[in-house]
Amino acid sequence: MNKIEIKNLYLIFGSEKQKALRMLKEGKSKNEILKTTDCTIAVKDANLDIHEGEFFVIMGLSGSGKSTLLRCINRLIKPTKGQILINGKNITTMSDKELLDMRRHEISMVFQNFGLLPHRSVLSNIAFGLELQGVSKQEREKQAMKSMEIVGLKGYQNQMVGQLSGGMQQRVGLARALANNPEVLLMDEAFSALDPLIRVQMQDEMLTIQSKMKKTIIFITHDLNEAIKLGDRIAIMKDGEIVQVGTSEEILTEPANDYVARFVENVDRSKIITAGSIMITRPAVARLRKEGPEVLIRKMKERDITVLPVIDENDKLIGEITLEDTAILRHKGIKSIQTAVLSEVHSVTEDTKIEDLLPLITKTNSPIYVVNEERELKGLVPLSSIVVEMTGKDKNEINELIQNAIEL
Amino acid sequence: MINIGKYIEMAINWLTENFTLFFDAINVGIGGFIDGFQNVLMWIPFYITIVLLTLLAWYKSGKGVGVFTVFGLLLIWSMGFWNETMQTLALVLSSTIIALIIGLPLGIWSANSQRCDKILHPILDLMQTMPAFVYLIPAVLFLGLGTVPGAFATIIFATPPVVRLTSLGIKQVPKNVVEASRSFGATPTQLLFKVQLPLALPTIMTGINQTILMSLSMVVIAAMIAAGGLGEIVLKGITQMKIGLGFEGGIAVVILAIILDRITQGFGKQKKGK
Numbered sequence: 001m002n003k004i005e006i007k008n009l010y011l012i013f014g015s016e017k018q019k020a021l022r023m024l025k026e027g028k029s030k031n032e033i034l035k036t037t038d039c040t041i042a043v044k045d046a047n048l049d050i051h052e053g054e055f056f057v058i059m060g061l062s063g064s065g066k067s068t069l070l071r072c073i074n075r076l077i078k079p080t081k082g083q084i085l086i087n088g089k090n091i092t093t094m095s096d097k098e099l100l101d102m103r104r105h106e107i108s109m110v111f112q113n114f115g116l117l118p119h120r121s122v123l124s125n126i127a128f129g130l131e132l133q134g135v136s137k138q139e140r141e142k143q144a145m146k147s148m149e150i151v152g153l154k155g156y157q158n159q160m161v162g163q164l165s166g167g168m169q170q171r172v173g174l175a176r177a178l179a180n181n182p183e184v185l186l187m188d189e190a191f192s193a194l195d196p197l198i199r200v201q202m203q204d205e206m207l208t209i210q211s212k213m214k215k216t217i218i219f220i221t222h223d224l225n226e227a228i229k230l231g232d233r234i235a236i237m238k239d240g241e242i243v244q245v246g247t248s249e250e251i252l253t254e255p256a257n258d259y260v261a262r263f264v265e266n267v268d269r270s271k272i273i274t275a276g277s278i279m280i281t282r283p284a285v286a287r288l289r290k291e292g293p294e295v296l297i298r299k300m301k302e303r304d305i306t307v308l309p310v311i312d313e314n315d316k317l318i319g320e321i322t323l324e325d326t327a328i329l330r331h332k333g334i335k336s337i338q339t340a341v342l343s344e345v346h347s348v349t350e351d352t353k354i355e356d357l358l359p360l361i362t363k364t365n366s367p368i369y370v371v372n373e374e375r376e377l378k379g380l381v382p383l384s385s386i387v388v389e390m391t392g393k394d395k396n397e398i399n400e401l402i403q404n405a406i407e408l
Numbered sequence: 409m410i411n412i413g414k415y416i417e418m419a420i421n422w423l424t425e426n427f428t429l430f431f432d433a434i435n436v437g438i439g440g441f442i443d444g445f446q447n448v449l450m451w452i453p454f455y456i457t458i459v460l461l462t463l464l465a466w467y468k469s470g471k472g473v474g475v476f477t478v479f480g481l482l483l484i485w486s487m488g489f490w491n492e493t494m495q496t497l498a499l500v501l502s503s504t505i506i507a508l509i510i511g512l513p514l515g516i517w518s519a520n521s522q523r524c525d526k527i528l529h530p531i532l533d534l535m536q537t538m539p540a541f542v543y544l545i546p547a548v549l550f551l552g553l554g555t556v557p558g559a560f561a562t563i564i565f566a567t568p569p570v571v572r573l574t575s576l577g578i579k580q581v582p583k584n585v586v587e588a589s590r591s592f593g594a595t596p597t598q599l600l601f602k603v604q605l606p607l608a609l610p611t612i613m614t615g616i617n618q619t620i621l622m623s624l625s626m627v628v629i630a631a632m633i634a635a636g637g638l639g640e641i642v643l644k645g646i647t648q649m650k651i652g653l654g655f656e657g658g659i660a661v662v663i664l665a666i667i668l669d670r671i672t673q674g675f676g677k678q679k680k681g682k
Contacts, residue, residue: 074591104593115588119606129592131602173588180592 002085003184003216004050004073009082011068011240014039017080030239042068044240046082053214057231059221065240066220067188073218074107074186075099086184104133108177112189114169116161116176123148123157125172129180140179147179150209167198174206178213187219191226203229224267228252236260253277273389275357276350279370279379286310286321286337293330293337296321307366310341315376317369319343347371350378354389361386420546431550438506439556445498454490458482465667468674473667480663489638489660496627496637496664499555503562503623508616511567515574515615516600525575532568540565540626544633558635562626566619573615577608613676620668628661638664 012020020039023032030041043065050056060066071077073084075091084091091102108129116125123144124131130140148154151171156164161172170190177185191199191206203226210217221227227234228248235245236259244256252272255261284299286308296308306323318341325340346360347369360368367380424431449457458481466474484493518525543564547557581604589603605612631639638661645654 076587076591100593100595102593103591107591109588109591111584111588113582113584115582115584117585117589117603117607128589128602132589132592132594132598176592186591 002049003052003054003087004048004218005083005085006046006048006050006069006073007083007085009043009046009069009072009084010041010080011043011065011072011077012039012041012080021081041240043072043079046240046242048235048242048245050216050218052216055210055217055219055230055232057219057221057227057234058237059224059227059234060237061222063239064237066222066237069237070186070188070218070220073184074103074109076109104129104180106182107184107186108180108182109186109188110170110173110177110190112193114161114166114173114193116169116172118160118162120161121157122153122159122161122164122172125161126153126175126179128176133180143181144175144179147175150178150213151175152205165198166194167202170194170202174209178209183216185215185217187217189220189222192221192223199226206230224263225271228267228272236263248272249274249277269389270355270358271353273354274350275348275352275354275368275370275381276378278354278385278389279350279381280385281379283377283380284308285377288312288318288338288341289336291337292335293326296326296337297323297330300326309345309367309369309377309380310337311377317345317347317371317375317377320345320366320369345369347375349373354386357381357386358390420549424549427550434560435551435556438502438559439554441506442498442502442555442559445502446495449494449498450491454481454485457494458485461667461671465671465674469670470674473670473674476670477667480667484660484663487656487660489641489657492636492638492641492657493660493664496624496639496661499559499562499627499630499635499637500620500623500664500668503559503566503627504616504620506559507563507567507619507623508570510563511570511615511619512574512612514567515571515612516578516605518571519575519578519604528571532571535564536568540629541632544630548633553634555635557633558627558630561630561633562623565626566622569618569622570612570615573618574608574612577611577615578604580611581607610676613672617669617672617676620672621665624661624665624668 010021010024014020014037016037016039020033020037020041023037024041024044033039033041046069048056058066058069068077072079073086073091075084075094079092082092086102086106089098089102091099094102117128120128123141126148127135127140127144130143135143145157148157151174153168153171153175156168161169164172170193173190191202194202207230219227219230221230231248233245233247234251236243236251236256238259244251244260246254249272251260252264252267252269255264284303284305286296286299288310290313300306300308300323307320309320310318312318320342321337321340322342325342326337329337329340345366346364348357348360349372350370352370357368361383365383367382368386369377370379370381371377458478461481462474462477465477484490514524514528518528540561543561544557547561551557551560585603585607586599589599594602627635627637628639628642631637631643634640638657641657642654642661644650645652645657
C-alpha cells in the first residue's frame with residue numbers, strides 16, 4: 001500500500017511563480033527562468049510512491065532539492081503546484097487545523113542540526129511534541145521515558161541538552177520524533193553532522209529500531225554509502241528532479257544516466273553487488289551419468305573453457321571437472337566421469353556479496369558456483385567478473401590490462 | 409529657509425487643544441499609578457526596604473552586590489535623601505513597567521513582521537537620539553508640570569532598548585529550533601511562549617536592564633519639570649552653585665543605578681546559566 005504519494009510536485013522560490021511555471025511548461029531551462037523571473041526551481045515535477053513500512057532514502061548533492069522536497073511532505077514549505085497524499089489525504093490543500101493535527105500525530109521529523117530546545121532538559125525535549133498536543137505532564141513523561149529507552153538514552157533524562165555530545169543530541173532528536181508515535185518519520189540528513197564512527201553506530205541502531213517499529217521512513221542524505229546501507233529503495237535527485245528510483249542494487253547495476261553512474265562510481269561496490277547479479281546464468285554443465293568425456297571435451301572447446309561444473313540428475317551441484325582430467329579419461333577409454341569429479345568447489349548463494357567472494361578467489365582458479373538452498377546450480381561467477389566488478393573497469397579495459405601484463 | 413519648528417509648534421498646539429480629554433486621562437491614570445507606587449515605597453520603613461533589596465541583590469547577583477546594597481542604601485539614608493530616593497525609584501519603576509508594556513509587544517511584533525520592523529526602525533532611532541531635554545517641552549505642554557510629564561518623557565526615552573533587544577532576541581532564536589517546533593505542530597502562540605521568548609530571554613533581560621538605566625538617567629533630567637526625587641537635589645546643586653549638594657545627589661543616583669543594574673543583570677544571567 002502506498003503511504004505517501006507525491007504527484008507532479010513543483011516548488012518554486014521567488015515572486016513570479018506562475019510565470020516561472022508557464023516557462024517551465026514551454027520547456028525553458030532553469031537558467032533562462034532565473035534570468036527573466038528571478039525564480040529558482042527547487043523541485044521540478046517530482047513523482048514518488050512510498051510504501052507503508054518502507055525505509056525510503058532520497059539522495060542527492062547539496063542544492064539538489066532533496067531537503068526542500070522533504071519539507072513539502074509536512075508542509076514546512078508549501079509546494080507551488082502538485083499533490084502530496086498521505087494515507088490518501090492531500091496535505092497541500094489542508095486547513096491549518098488539519099495540518100497541525102497531521103504534524104502532531106502522523107508525521108515527525110528529525111533534523112540535521114537537531115533543533116533541540118537548549119533551555120530544557122532531555123526529558124522535556126523529548127516530551128515537547130506531546131506537550132504541544134496538550135498531553136498531561138505525567139502521561140507525556142511516561143511516554144518520553146519509553147522512547148528514551150528505545151534510542152538508548154536511559155539515565156540521561158535530567159541532563160540539559162547543551163551538555164550532550166552530537167550523537168547523544170541526535171538520539172534526543174530521534175526520541176522526540178518517536179515519542180509522538182508517528183506513522184511517518186522524516187529524517188533530514190539526520191546523521192550528517194556526526195563524526196564517522198558515531199554515524200555508523202547510529203545507522204546500525206536506526207536499522208534495529210526500524211526492524212522493530214516498522215515506520216514509514218523518508219531519509220535524506222548526500223552519502224550514497226549511507227543511502228545503500230539504510231534504504232529499501234533510493235531516489236536520486238539532481239537539480240530538483242528525481243533522476244532514478246530503485247533498490248540500491250538496481251541503481252548500482254543499471255544507473256539511469258551518466259549522473260547516477262558517476263555517483264555510483266565511487267561506491268564500494270563489493271559491499272552491495274551480489275553474486276546473483278553478476279553470475280552467468282545457465283552455464284555449460286557436465287551431467288553426471290549422462291555425459292561422457294567425448295561430449296564434455298567438445299563442450300569445453302566450443303566455449304573455450306577449461307572447467308565445467310558437474311550436476312546430478314536433480315540439477316544439484318556435485319563438483320567440477322577439468323579439461324585435463326577429461327582428456328585423461330578419454331585417453332584411458334573410461335566412459336563414466338565419476339572418478340574425475342573434484343568435489344571440493346566453492347559454492348555460494350545468490351545473495352552473497354562480492355566482498356565475501358574475495359577470500360575464495362585466492363584459493364582457486366575455477367569459477368565460483370552459485371547455488372540455491374537445495375544446492376541446485378543457478379549459475380557461476382568467473383573470476384574475471386569479480387575483478388571487473390571490484391575495479392569498476394569494463395571488460396575491454398581489463399583485457400587490455402591483461403594483454404599489457406602478458407607482453408611485459 | 410524652512411521653518412520646521414513652526415510646523416511642529418502648530419502640530420503640538422493642535423494636539424493640546426483637541427486632545428485635552430485624552431491627556432487629562434493620561435494624567436490621572438499614570439499619575440495614580442506613580443503616586444500609588446510612591447506611597448507604598450514611602451510607607452514601608454526604610455530598614456525593611458533595605459533588607460528586602462539586599463536579599464534580592466544577594467540572591468540574584470551574589471554576596472558582593474548584597475554587601476554593596478546594604479552600605480549604599482545606608483549611606484543614602486544617612487545623607488538624608490531617603491524620601492527623594494524612593495520618589496525616584498517609584499518613578500523609574502513605574503516608567504519602566506509602562507515602557508515594557510508598550511515595548512515588549514512591539515518588539516515581538518517587529519520580530520515577526522518585516523513591515524513593522526521597517527516602520528519602527530527610524531522611529532526608534534529618532535526616540536533614542538533626540539536630545540532628552542527636547543521631550544520635556546511637549547510633555548509640559550500636554551501634561552503640565554509634575555511627575556506625570558516626567559514619566560511621559562522618560563517612557564519615550566527608555567522604550568527603544570526593550571523594543572530593539574526583544575526583537576533582536578527573537579530573531580536570534582536558531583532557525584532550526586523554530587522549524588523543528590513547527591514540524592511538531594506548534595501553533596504561533598505556542599511557538600512564541602514555549603520557544604521564542606524563553607530562548608530570547610537573556611537578550612530581553614539586557615533590554616530591560618538598559619530601559620531601567622535609561623529611565624534613571626531621564627528621571628534626573630525630568631527634575632527640571634518638577635518631577636521631584638533625587639534629580640531635584642542635583643538641580644538645586646547646579647542652580648544654587650552648591651557643589652557639595654550636587655555631588656551628594658549624584659552619588660545617591662549612582663548607588664541606585666548600580667543596585668538596579670546588578671539586580672536586573674542577575675535575572676538575565678541566571679536564566680542563561682541554567
